[in-house]
Amino acid sequence: MKHILAALAVLMLAAPADAAEMRPFARGSWQTLMQANAGKPTVVHFWGLTCAPCLTELPHWARLAQERADMRLVMIAADPTPGDIKDLSATLDRAKLNKVESWAFADAFSERLRFEVDPKWRGEMPRTMLIARNGSVTVMTGVADLKAVRAWLDREAK
């Protein structure tokens, strides 16, 4: 037990202190996430390593996150074949999004994970969900219009 704990301690300390931990997004995670953010306006952005427009878009989200400290941003990597965590983390690091709350699909049964998020989602990415204080959801498919996101944030801030 001592050895296991010591090994775990090393692993936990080895993570960069200010980097957000990427969490496994599994069956039930969406509900967990929604409960944790209930009543708080939240921007959920789905991206993936297998999605070219997503990677182009990531730095724009980093800039918006810097500009709008009031934005609750949650990044979810939704590659249908679970992406390699090292690659996902490195990609977020490069885009300067490593401090943002971050999850990654961790189940190859991606239909099920997507269904829990939104039965209408067929896997196209990028995809952004603006979840308002009152729970109403605005879906933006494809590269998000950040002007519209800013306007939404302004409305929600009132």
Place this chain on the structure above:
Amino acid sequence: MRSYPLLMVAMLLSPGPISAQEHQHDAMEPASACKDVKLSCADKATPFFAKDGSLWLAWSANGRIGVEHSTDLGKTFTPAVMANHHAEKLDAGADSRPQIVIDSNGGMVVAYTIAKGTDFAGQVMVTRSADAKTFAMPKPLTDDVISQRFVSFSLDPSGDVFAAWIDKRNLAAAHRAAKPYDGAALAFAWSTGGKDFAITRIAKDNTCECCRIGVAFAGPHKPAVMWRNMYPGSVRDHAIMTFDGDKPGPVNRVAVDDWKIEACPHQGPSLAIDAKGGYHATWFTDGAKRQGLFYARSSDGGKTFSTPMQVGNNERQPSRPFVLAAGNTLWLAWKEFDGDQSTVSIMQSRDAGVTWSKPRVAAATKDASDHPLLIAKGGDTYLSWLTREEGYRLIPLENAP
């Protein structure tokens, strides 16, 4: 144990965070994750029927490409032979899959795509085997170093092998010249007489970059290719082209779905050509005009298509449509998900796609699954489906009443 009380508290409070550490990667995997290099742990399996009726599979599992065959229609398989020589980082795109073809000389050619770096670029690797016991060291399909993905290998009626893929060489060249370039390009090459693929060419610039390609043959050296094209304004509707050997044909639009999206749909089309030359196309769209899975046919060699017909139940995430022409019958297969299980639905047409039987469920699973594929041998048609729980299945399809 007493020396670590704070750590224990930290661990109990933590909902299972994961860092970039290799060791913690395992924590990401679901309980059902399979770590072995074998068919039952594969995420994709592509079938091919040899002339002698044996079924060959090329599959991908944990970075390896395996090849095995069955002489009893998929009930039992020979031990797998590895087509790549070590574990590689394979393209994780949903529509990427290993390719396998046995050419007219009995030579087997296997292709797969490796991911380059952490970027969305890929490299297609090709390996051959004369005896299916050992494979040559895989070689890149092309000397071009930029990116090839979603390669499709098909056996031409002449016995040659036709390859088509999504290529980014012209995108890179445009960027070097500081010029804009939308999407990627459709590329192709031929392998004749068991030789390496000859010169690779671009058939069409500005295609969508993340979807599989549908290939069928209108005759020897007349491959028809269907792909998700990029129309002005990032409208990602489908196009079709029939080649004359090395000569790309005109680009025809299959349907105006008007799907304007700056995104990766991750869902490519499927194409079949029947014995009378009728073209049969199926695809997914979420366009302004129509949403879901669709089927359309062409009786003028792919120039114009019928009004798209909706396929599947739009309330159940219909996806991955596949069309096959076998004898006088057309088959359509696609996947649906009802919130609990994934099913493969099948329907059949005996009048070249004018009317179709009612869809029926041919197979189901409650965990991860590969795309459903259709394959024919003689007069028999099969659903080829790899699922995490049930493993690989070759399911004979019964004629609709």
